[in-house]
Amino acid sequence: MSNTVLMQISEGIALLTLNRPEKLNALNYELIDRLMSLLDQIEVNNAVGAVIITGAGTRAFSAGGDIHEFSESVAEGVNPAVRDFVRRGQGLTARLEAFPKPVIAAVNGIAYGGGCEIIEAVHLAIASDRARFARPEIKLGMPPTFGGTQRLPRLAGRKRALELLLTGEDFLADRAREMGLVNDVVPHEDLIPAAGDLARRIMAYSPLAVRAIITAVTRGLNMSISEGLLVESEQFAQMVPTDDLADALAAWKGRRIHDDPPGPGLLSRYF
Numbered sequence: 001m002s003n004t005v006l007m008q009i010s011e012g013i014a015l016l017t018l019n020r021p022e023k024l025n026a027l028n029y030e031l032i033d034r035l036m037s038l039l040d041q042i043e044v045n046n047a048v049g050a051v052i053i054t055g056a057g058t059r060a061f062s063a064g065g066d067i068h069e070f071s072e073s074v075a076e077g078v079n080p081a082v083r084d085f086v087r088r089g090q091g092l093t094a095r096l097e098a099f100p101k102p103v104i105a106a107v108n109g110i111a112y113g114g115g116c117e118i119i120e121a122v123h124l125a126i127a128s129d130r131a132r133f134a135r136p137e138i139k140l141g142m143p144p145t146f147g148g149t150q151r152l153p154r155l156a157g158r159k160r161a162l163e164l165l166l167t168g169e170d171f172l173a174d175r176a177r178e179m180g181l182v183n184d185v186v187p188h189e190d191l192i193p194a195a196g197d198l199a200r201r202i203m204a205y206s207p208l209a210v211r212a213i214i215t216a217v218t219r220g221l222n223m224s225i226s227e228g229l230l231v232e233s234e235q236f237a238q239m240v241p242t243d244d245l246a247d248a249l250a251a252w253k254g255r256r257i258h259d260d261p262p263g264p265g266l267l268s269r270y271f
Contacts, residue, residue: 002031007038018053024059025115035092039099050103052105052199053103053118053122061105062115065113099123101210105118105119107119107125113146114146117144126191126198127186128186128191133171134170206248207244208238216232
């Protein structure tokens with residue numbers, strides 16, 4: 001079994017560690033396939049409510065695609081390059097973006113190229129104050145291939161994204177936060193605890209509601225507002241017959257009637 005990605009499950013959180021530290025956790029084909037396989041396992045594991053992705057070692061989240069490997073695909077021609085490299089990478093980022101459980105990137109070091117594209121695709125991200133980011137594909141004479149030309153402009157705005165994509169210059173965690181690429185920047189030693197705290201805050205609520213929100217946001221971003229509102233309505237309609245919604249509404253009404261503060265039981269799950 002491949003050890004290019006390690007998985008540890010604790011308290012309902014799956015910690016996935018990109019595990020090629022000697023290669024700065026570069027995304028070779030084996031690693032991408034392993035990560036996709038683990039996501040398949042996590043999706044059907046009801047004991048897991050959230051995912052954290054980080055990098056092994058002290059230097060990198062991921063330096064991006066494995067250049068030595070994908071250059072061999074490029075040398076074979078257009079069809080192998082697109083099939084083996086582009087489709088594989090785009091499949092990964094699309095899977096992360098649409099994953100039904102919250103995925104949080106804990107950016108522990110450099111996040112370049114495909115590593116940055118993972119961060120663009122996941123739902124939430126927290127960066128160490130040591131993290132650095134870059135979109136250096138132009139230095140290799142190519143555009144990004146894992147979705148970066150599409151997701152980065154949606155996050156950072158067209159002009160800021162084009163500046164980064166066309167210059168390949170790296171930038172620090174504070175700028176990544178200012179652009180909306182990450183949610184927060186924390187001291188390096190607090191990174192995994194901060195990501196875990198964020199995951200637990202989300203997991204306190206109905207997993208069905210969490211899934212509905214992720215689905216509505218992810219699908220709606222690529223639609224007109226009127227089409228997105230239909231998706232929102234559909235996701236709400238799916239919640240109507242569930243115990244999760246019934247229990248939350250009953251808890252709310254009970255709280256309003258008795259004017260009791262939420263305690264450690266049912267109410268604290270919802271309020």
